[in-house]
Amino acid sequence: MHAAPAAPQAGSADLPLPPRPPWRLLPARVVAMCIVELQKMRHDRTELYTRAIQPALWLLIFGETFSRIRAIPTGRVPYLDYLAPGILAQSALFIAIFYGIQIIWERDAGVLAKLLVTPTPRAALITGKAFAAGVRALTQAVAIMVLSALLGVALTVNPLRWLGVVVIVMLGTAFFSCLSMTIAGLAISRDRLMGIGQAITMPLFFGSNALYPIAVMPGWLRVISHVNPLSYEVDALRALLIGTPGNLPLDVAVLVVAAAAGIAAASALLGRLVR
Amino acid sequence: MSTENETAEPASRPAVACRGLRHAFGGAVAVDGVDLAVAEGEIFGLLGPNGAGKTTAIRLITTLLPARPGMVEVFGLDVARQRMAVRRAIGYLPQQLSADSSLTGRENVELFARLFDVPRARRRERVHEVLSTVGLAGAAERRAQTYSGGMIRRLELAQALVSAPRLLILDEPTIGLDPVARDGVWDRIQEVRRATGMTVLVTTHYMDEADQHCDRIALMHRGRVQALGTPSELKSGLEPGATLEEVFRAYTGDQLDEPGDDFRDARRTRRTASRLG
Numbered sequence: 001m002h003a004a005p006a007a008p009q010a011g012s013a014d015l016p017l018p019p020r021p022p023w024r025l026l027p028a029r030v031v032a033m034c035i036v037e038l039q040k041m042r043h044d045r046t047e048l049y050t051r052a053i054q055p056a057l058w059l060l061i062f063g064e065t066f067s068r069i070r071a072i073p074t075g076r077v078p079y080l081d082y083l084a085p086g087i088l089a090q091s092a093l094f095i096a097i098f099y100g101i102q103i104i105w106e107r108d109a110g111v112l113a114k115l116l117v118t119p120t121p122r123a124a125l126i127t128g129k130a131f132a133a134g135v136r137a138l139t140q141a142v143a144i145m146v147l148s149a150l151l152g153v154a155l156t157v158n159p160l161r162w163l164g165v166v167v168i169v170m171l172g173t174a175f176f177s178c179l180s181m182t183i184a185g186l187a188i189s190r191d192r193l194m195g196i197g198q199a200i201t202m203p204l205f206f207g208s209n210a211l212y213p214i215a216v217m218p219g220w221l222r223v224i225s226h227v228n229p230l231s232y233e234v235d236a237l238r239a240l241l242i243g244t245p246g247n248l249p250l251d252v253a254v255l256v257v258a259a260a261a262g263i264a265a266a267s268a269l270l271g272r273l274v275r
Numbered sequence: 276m277s278t279e280n281e282t283a284e285p286a287s288r289p290a291v292a293c294r295g296l297r298h299a300f301g302g303a304v305a306v307d308g309v310d311l312a313v314a315e316g317e318i319f320g321l322l323g324p325n326g327a328g329k330t331t332a333i334r335l336i337t338t339l340l341p342a343r344p345g346m347v348e349v350f351g352l353d354v355a356r357q358r359m360a361v362r363r364a365i366g367y368l369p370q371q372l373s374a375d376s377s378l379t380g381r382e383n384v385e386l387f388a389r390l391f392d393v394p395r396a397r398r399r400e401r402v403h404e405v406l407s408t409v410g411l412a413g414a415a416e417r418r419a420q421t422y423s424g425g426m427i428r429r430l431e432l433a434q435a436l437v438s439a440p441r442l443l444i445l446d447e448p449t450i451g452l453d454p455v456a457r458d459g460v461w462d463r464i465q466e467v468r469r470a471t472g473m474t475v476l477v478t479t480h481y482m483d484e485a486d487q488h489c490d491r492i493a494l495m496h497r498g499r500v501q502a503l504g505t506p507s508e509l510k511s512g513l514e515p516g517a518t519l520e521e522v523f524r525a526y527t528g529d530q531l532d533e534p535g536d537d538f539r540d541a542r543r544t545r546r547t548a549s550r551l552g
Contacts, residue, residue, distance in 0.1 A: 019363060020392050025392075028392065029390065032389035035389070036378065039382050040378065043378070043379075043418060109371055109372065110373035113334075113339055113369045113373070114373050114434070118362060118387065118390040119359045119362045119390070120362075120390055274334075274339050275340065
């Protein structure tokens with residue numbers, strides 16, 4: 001069996017297209033999903049504005065109040081400075097943890113089936129969606145950082161550190177959106193996913209160092225905080241943005257491993273959604 | 276995952292070949308030993324009542340459900356083993372309204388151009404080309420939520436055609452559309468097929484459509500192919516002057532308690548119909 005003449009090609013001379021090697025496929029799919037996310041945000045900005053309200057309240061009300069009562073020992077760092085990276089991580093968490101709803105909606109609408117009949121391995125599709133969630137979280141991050149700067153938080157001016165912030169937000173959001181898509185693959189229905197999402201968001205948030213240092217937590221909460229990827233995300237953001245001592249290599253390693261595990265789990269469960 | 280080698284094949288090899296195609300959801304057998312061969316270039320219709328196994332068969336052929344090796348080949352490529360190569364050859368239109376209403380028509384098609392690796396230099400032109408083919412070039416910059424039901428269906432057709440597939444698979448392409456919109460969809464499919472020799476595999480409930488557009492028809496019932504042939508063969512096989520609808524009734528009877536994915540099927544159909552208004 002060799003080189004028989006090609007069958008008539010539909011539509012145009014250079015189509016259908018030759019396959020791409022996997023190392024080019026993955027970045028191409030991630031770019032495709034991120035572009036769609038940006039296009040959606042451009043068309044409908046209301047979500048951007050409404051989602052900015054909650055972090056703004058945390059900074060303005062919670063932040064300003066707790067700065068005044070000095071209840072939380074943050075050393076020489078003003079409490080608002082301490083809080084801002086935590087709120088950044090929190091808002092990214094909120095976006096990511098309900099991202100699975102989109103995939104359930106896409107399942108119901110037949111979009112998911114259509115995406116899965118393109119030459120896109122399931123892991124590439126999930127990775128694309130995870131980073132698309134990261135793109136959405138980054139637009140949110142811009143709003144929060146602007147507000148923080150206006151409130152007088154001493155943010156870094158080093159562009160390399162800002163690049164680091166982008167990477168950390170992307171990794172953190174990738175993990176939590178994959179957690180959400182994994183739950184979507186298990187829960188199958190939108191209502192159940194909403195319920196589970198609501199149930200785990202606050203424990204993830206309060207069981208982290210977003211609002212207060214791990215040192216002030218009771219022992220059992222410290223344990224939770226140490227296995228909670230959000231703590232590592234906050235630690236890295238705090239180190240990068242306001243220069244508190246942190247363990248960046250460890251933070252990045254935890255987030256990379258968590259994101260990879262999340263992508264693997266969500267991809268493995270994706271088949272359940274289209275069945 | 277799977278190998279990406281595109282195998283060249285002799286012209287006689289069918290576009291789709293199913294041998295003992297079978298799938299069960301838990302204990303419910305949805306497809307129960309289907310053998311059929313779709314010839315290259317033909318429009319092949321899969322007909323049957325709700326729950327007959329049509330959609331499940333399509334999901335097996337499109338790699339959405341896992342098939343066992345040897346069960347399905349698409350242009351000689353084993354669906355179980357060469358998933359990526361099979362997907363590159365297929366354009367697929369699911370039963371539901373699957374265009375993204377928050378994106379413009381152009382953006383909807385562009386996404387699929389990217390997912391099929393249409394090179395950047397060709398992408399713009401190719402997207403415009405298929406949008407013109409389905410008669411949406413003028414509405415390309417409008418968001419899909421402003422489209423009528425027929426326009427959305429044609430947009431989805433453009434999404435499926437942008438990769439210039441050799442096999443177009445349509446699951447109930449005209450469900451819930453008015454007669455004019457239905458013709459609009461079929462006219463475009465016929466045009467592309469005439470121009471390119473693309474193979475079309477379609478499921479439908481509409482007997483008149485199957486009669487008018489399909490070269491050959493397989494009648495499915497309870498997960499099996501009950502009858503196979505050209506529309507005129509099937510009609511004259513029953514009795515002179517019979518309609519396709521009568522053939523359909525003769526083979527499927529009037530049983531109401533079908534097993535399988537009846538409920539899901541009906542729910543999906545209704546949802547699609549209601550979204551189309």
